[in-house]
Amino acid sequence: xxxxxxxxxxxxxxxxxxxxxxxxxxxxxxxxxxxxxxxxxxxxxxxxxxxxxxxxxxxxxxxxxxxxxxxxxxxxxxxxxxxxxxxxxxxxxxxxxxxxxxxxxxxxxxxxxxxxxxxxxxxxxxxxxxxxxxxxxxxxxxxxxxxxxxxxxxxxxxxxxxxxxxxxxxxxxxxxxxxxxxxxxxxxxxxxxxxxxxxxxxxxxxxxxxxxxxxxxxxxxxxxxxxxxxxxxxxxxxxxxxxxxxxxxxxxxxxxxxxxxxxxxxxxxxxxxxxxxxxxxxxxxxxxxxxxxxxxxxxxxxxxxxxxxx
Amino acid sequence: xxxxxxxxxxxxxxxxxxxxxxxxxxxxxxxxxxxxxxxxxxxxxxxxxxxxxxxxxxxxxxxxxxxxxxxxxxxxxxxxxxxxxxxxxxxxxxxxxxxxxxxxxxxxxxxxx
Numbered sequence: 001x002x003x004x005x006x007x008x009x010x011x012x013x014x015x016x017x018x019x020x021x022x023x024x025x026x027x028x029x030x031x032x033x034x035x036x037x038x039x040x041x042x043x044x045x046x047x048x049x050x051x052x053x054x055x056x057x058x059x060x061x062x063x064x065x066x067x068x069x070x071x072x073x074x075x076x077x078x079x080x081x082x083x084x085x086x087x088x089x090x091x092x093x094x095x096x097x098x099x100x101x102x103x104x105x106x107x108x109x110x111x112x113x114x115x116x117x118x119x120x121x122x123x124x125x126x127x128x129x130x131x132x133x134x135x136x137x138x139x140x141x142x143x144x145x146x147x148x149x150x151x152x153x154x155x156x157x158x159x160x161x162x163x164x165x166x167x168x169x170x171x172x173x174x175x176x177x178x179x180x181x182x183x184x185x186x187x188x189x190x191x192x193x194x195x196x197x198x199x200x201x202x203x204x205x206x207x208x209x210x211x212x213x214x215x216x217x218x219x220x221x222x223x224x225x226x227x228x229x230x231x232x233x234x235x236x237x238x239x240x241x242x243x244x245x246x247x248x249x250x251x252x253x254x255x256x257x258x259x260x261x262x263x264x265x266x267x268x269x270x271x272x273x274x275x276x277x278x279x280x281x282x283x284x285x286x287x288x289x290x291x292x293x294x295x296x297x298x299x300x301x302x303x304x305x306x307x308x309x310x
Numbered sequence: 311x312x313x314x315x316x317x318x319x320x321x322x323x324x325x326x327x328x329x330x331x332x333x334x335x336x337x338x339x340x341x342x343x344x345x346x347x348x349x350x351x352x353x354x355x356x357x358x359x360x361x362x363x364x365x366x367x368x369x370x371x372x373x374x375x376x377x378x379x380x381x382x383x384x385x386x387x388x389x390x391x392x393x394x395x396x397x398x399x400x401x402x403x404x405x406x407x408x409x410x411x412x413x414x415x416x417x418x419x420x421x422x423x
Contacts, residue, residue: 184394191387 037061189231
């Protein structure tokens with residue numbers, strides 16, 4: 001029975017991927033991509049990787065989907081179709097097929113059972129006082145990767161802001177819609193946002209012992225902020241706001257500070273003070289979540305439009 | 311007792327799937343965006359309610375049951391509001407297209423170079 005479900009899911013995934021590529025219109029392709037991300041999340045649940053599933057749905061499908069939809073709207077309605085290069089298309093197809101075949105071969109060539117450090121994580125996890133091995137890997141055993149990931153996220157926002165007309169990236173990003181929010185949007189923002197913020201904070205808190213954590217929580221909080229903006233409940237923040245910029249930096253630089261402090265307390269970069277591991281880990285998670293939420297929200301809102309003249 | 315609970319679950323989940331199937335059929339077959347939204351939101355909300363109701367006897371604890379009911383309520387809220395937003399967008403687009411058609415019917419000379 002579950003084999004049948006998995007088989008249907010795999011077929012749906014293939015069909016979804018094909019749908020994204022085969023759809024001619026940009027907007028339809030983006031919507032297909034969002035649906036494909038939801039299916040992919042379901043596949044991760046089937047693989048018992050609930051943390052990955054949450055992240056895939058919140059970031060891969062949700063936030064990326066909104067960014068792509070905004071891009072589609074910013075494009076001209078009837079793009080100038082460039083003359084298709086008769087050489088380029090077959091070349092692109094060949095490169096794509098070669099990559100697919102190489103990936104398939106690599107997957108098939110994996111040793112059975114796959115090399116795993118899951119047992120090492122399971123034996124070392126009690127020392128961290130965490131119940132969720134994924135959080136343990138992200139914040140303790142592979143903390144360096146997570147730290148760099150936060151820096152990359154910050155850099156992607158810098159990339160978005162680099163498109164600003166204002167050299168100092170001041171001002172507010174352009175509003176999502178010039179018209180006032182429709183009444184149902186305002187209603188949804190007022191009713192759903194408090195619940196959503198609670199869910200986001202729960203995901204952060206539960207992340208220590210259950211699926212969830214900084215990234216999922218940050219994505220939910222960012223979504224609630226965007227919902228409030230779309231429902232005209234809050235104004236888009238001005239990007240030169242010092243508090244806002246501090247929130248952007250809290251995660252990466254807070255983590256970095258803890259990392260350097262690790263030399264003093266634990267004798268190694270990114271070590272946690274013995275005895276207080278869990279408290280420090282949770283503090284780092286809170287700072288990271290704050291930065292992720294604000295960064296993701298600002299990435300969706302786009303480059304600031306420059307300082308207002310008043 | 312457990313047999314009764316299982317039978318309850320089977321009946322209600324099957325009925326819920328039936329509503330979902332009907333909603334999907336409406337999404338695929340009905341003409342026009344508005345009627346499609348209508349079919350989807352109404353049928354799916356009832357379908358989800360029936361599935362949640364059917365799964366309640368299987369919940370391990372009262373808290374789990376409450377979480378399922380909360381999911382249904384949130385889905386109801388979101389789908390209802392989103393359906394309204396989408397419908398308004400469709401109407402606005404239709405009005406815009408109409409105005410454009412009216413403009414095209416009597417084209418001012420300078421707009422067509």
